[in-house]
Amino acid sequence: MRKLLAAFAAATMLALASGAQAQTYPDRPITMVVPFAAGGPTDTVTRLVAEAMSKDLGQQIVVENVGGAGGTLGAARVAKADPDGYTLLLHHIGMATSATLYRKLPYDTLQAFDYVGLVTDVPMTIVARKDFEPADIKSLLDYVKANKDKVTLANAGIGAASHLCGMMFMSAIQTPLVTVPYKGTGPAMTDLLGGQVDMMCDQTTNTTKQIKAGTIKAYAVTSAKRLDVLPDLPTAEEAGLAGFQVGIWHGIYAPKGTPAEITERLSKSLQLALKDANVAARFAELGTAPSTEAEATPAALKAKLESEIARWKPVIEAAGQFAD
Incomplete structure (x- = not known):
């Protein structure tokens, strides 16, 4: 009984201390x-x-x-x-x-x-170096499927948003691409801007500025509807990628x-x-x-x-x- 009372008292004191905190x-x-x-x-x-x-x-x-x-x-x-x-x-x-x-x-x-x-x-955006050959999202899908062994897809490392979106993209088109992992979004974007890699799938918080400046080419957004900030950018679903929504x-x-x-x-x-x-x-x-x-x-x-x-x-x- 003494042990039970002591345990009860300790629990009560802990609860009181937690409440005061x-x-x-x-x-x-x-x-x-x-x-x-x-x-x-x-x-x-x-x-x-x-x-x-x-x-x-x-x-x-x-x-x-x-x-x-x-x-x-x-x-x-x-x-x-x-x-x-x-x-x-x-x-x-x-x-x-x-x-x-x-x-x-x-x-x-x-x-x-x-x-x-x-x-x-x-939302995510599917983007590429500004001189990448495909003109729009539909021609992009045809191009990457025909050139899967040479198209490079950058990401900011395992577990990064760009890595996850890239995996979902490859799964949606049922085509594995050559992935190039970096130690962060900054280096990946730098190489995309410089043309060292072909594509990346990354958050609008990281790509919107570059898309508006025309320093990278944008193909689609992964949201359910078009974004007010990028009204001319179609959704992936508009291009036929049914269910491809990644947030x-x-x-x-x-x-x-x-x-x-x-x-x-x-x-x-x-x-x-x-x-x-x-x-x-x-x-x-x-x-x-x-x-x-x-x-x-x-x-x-x-x-x-x-x-x-x-x-x-x-x-x-x-x-x-x-x-x-």
């Missing part, structure tokens, strides 16, 4: 980890949202770039952090695909994190065991941030839109992650591109 949260700066290099598409999204959330929370959110291993190094860093709400992770679709891509993850994707909410779902969704996570009061506070702050006029305007310029209030919730992000793990598992296994 949640009531004063946040009382110091928060670190938001981006598991990719600075300057990339996910980093851009993170910095916009972090700035807006900082205003509401009354504490600065410091963005920390922890790149490497397709985003898994940064995710592992957050998984091991204290569950006190002061270390967060903003990750994209790679959070779901890494569960299949990597044979030896240092964390259990569905068990190592708590959820804050969805941030945005960025690089982003979400915010906390270490497992973070008090529910804190994740709910962060979720409310995220919802306000996504209504910020500057965030909405900048997202529109980049070809994307903020998540809705209903999507920027722990439950919505959890459901999205679970469904996306199931969706991508057969695609990755069929491609046979795994990492240790």
Whole structure:
């Protein structure tokens, strides 16, 4: 009985401490980890949202770039952090695909994190060097199928958005291409601009500026409908790629065991941030839109992650591109 009473008292004290912590949260700066290099598409999204959330929370959110291993190094860093709400992770679709891509993850994707909410779902674009021969998306499909052994498809490394979209593209056209992995989106785009590689499939947050400037050739967008920011760019479905819709969704996570009061506070702050006029305007310029209030919730992000793990598992296994 004494042991039971002691255990009950300890649990009560822990709950009281957790409640007190949640009531004063946040009382110091928060670190938001981006598991990719600075300057990339996910980093851009993170910095916009972090700035807006900082205003509401009354504490600065410091963005920390922890790149490497397709985003898994940064995710592992957050998984091991204290569950006190002061270390967060903003990750994209790679959070779901890494569960299949990597044979030896240092964390259990569905068990190592708590959820804050969805941030945005960025469309992808199929682009090429500006002097690539095909004139439009339909002729592109014919060309790559006829020249599959010499067409080069760049990506920013295993687990990157461009890698995932590239796999989906090859699966959709049932044609394997020569893939060229880089150590980030920047080097991949640099070589595409320089004509060292032929094609890439990447987020509008990284390609819109180059498309508008005419420094790369754009063929299609992977959204369900055309984008206001790129109205002349057809959807992949318009070209006959039925069901080819790829969005690089982003979400915010906390270490497992973070008090529910804190994740709910962060979720409310995220919802306000996504209504910020500057965030909405900048997202529109980049070809994307903020998540809705209903999507920027722990439950919505959890459901999205679970469904996306199931969706991508057969695609990755069929491609046979795994990492240790």
